[in-house]
Amino acid sequence: MASTNGAHPRLHCVVHPLLKVHLTRLRDQGTPPSAFRDALDVASGLLVAAALQDLELIDQPIHTPLQATVGQALARPLAFVPILRAGLGMLAAAQRLAPDAAVWHLGLYRDEATLQPVTYYSKLPKSELTASTVVVLDPMLATAGSALAALELLQIAGAKHLKVIALVASPEGLSQLAAAFPDVAVTVAAVDERLTGPGDPWPSGYIIPGLGDAGDRQFGTG
Numbered sequence: 001m002a003s004t005n006g007a008h009p010r011l012h013c014v015v016h017p018l019l020k021v022h023l024t025r026l027r028d029q030g031t032p033p034s035a036f037r038d039a040l041d042v043a044s045g046l047l048v049a050a051a052l053q054d055l056e057l058i059d060q061p062i063h064t065p066l067q068a069t070v071g072q073a074l075a076r077p078l079a080f081v082p083i084l085r086a087g088l089g090m091l092a093a094a095q096r097l098a099p100d101a102a103v104w105h106l107g108l109y110r111d112e113a114t115l116q117p118v119t120y121y122s123k124l125p126k127s128e129l130t131a132s133t134v135v136v137l138d139p140m141l142a143t144a145g146s147a148l149a150a151l152e153l154l155q156i157a158g159a160k161h162l163k164v165i166a167l168v169a170s171p172e173g174l175s176q177l178a179a180a181f182p183d184v185a186v187t188v189a190a191v192d193e194r195l196t197g198p199g200d201p202w203p204s205g206y207i208i209p210g211l212g213d214a215g216d217r218q219f220g221t222g
């Protein structure tokens, strides 16, 4: 289901025909916000399932109606960290797969002029940070400034078992993540061509071909 790519030592680019179909809907500028949210939800489910394939399990003794048997439970707590706003569109799919996971919200936006991330909200727990598998959810990994800021915040707070799930990444962003967090697994649906720069007819720092502004397209604010 997954293939690796040289841009990051722990990059998994998930390969699945339905993921490609939903990613195409997301890229299409004619897709309205409701259909965009639906496609992001389905794509996120496929990505989260692939990203969490290596979760450790422990035995859990239970009784079926017929007899005692041994099932499995997650070995460590799980937490999802949606990056507001766009990461919210990945959360419901993640929670359907892991309903007992905690949700730690982080609000970050990218300053349009500097492309630097600005943190405006952070709701991390007082305990369980160190023990938890912590999964950052954000559809777009462009310069990776936002993902790096999130990972730094989480690391400073004590998180040790970190993962990132994005829908579309740029090669530039993956290089930044590889330099700062080579051990953090990154799961994506696609690695696109490049970021826009000063010579392009669009604002700088957008992923090409990408899908535009993931927050605006979900919430109809473009």
Ligand code: PRP
Residues within 6 Å of the ligand: 083, 084, 085, 086, 087, 108, 109, 110, 111, 115, 117, 138, 139, 140, 141, 142, 143, 144, 145, 146, 147, 173, 205, 213, 214, 215, 216
């Ligand atoms: C988008 C996206 C990422 C960030 C990616 O958020 O959801 O968080 O940009 O860009 P980067 O890799 O260069 O940091 P945005 O800042 O547009 O905020 P929004 O989700 O509230 O629209």
Ligand code: URA
Residues within 6 Å of the ligand: 086, 140, 142, 205, 206, 207, 208, 210, 211, 212, 213, 214, 215
């Ligand atoms: N944020 C987005 O939503 N899209 C991009 O292409 C880059 C940053």
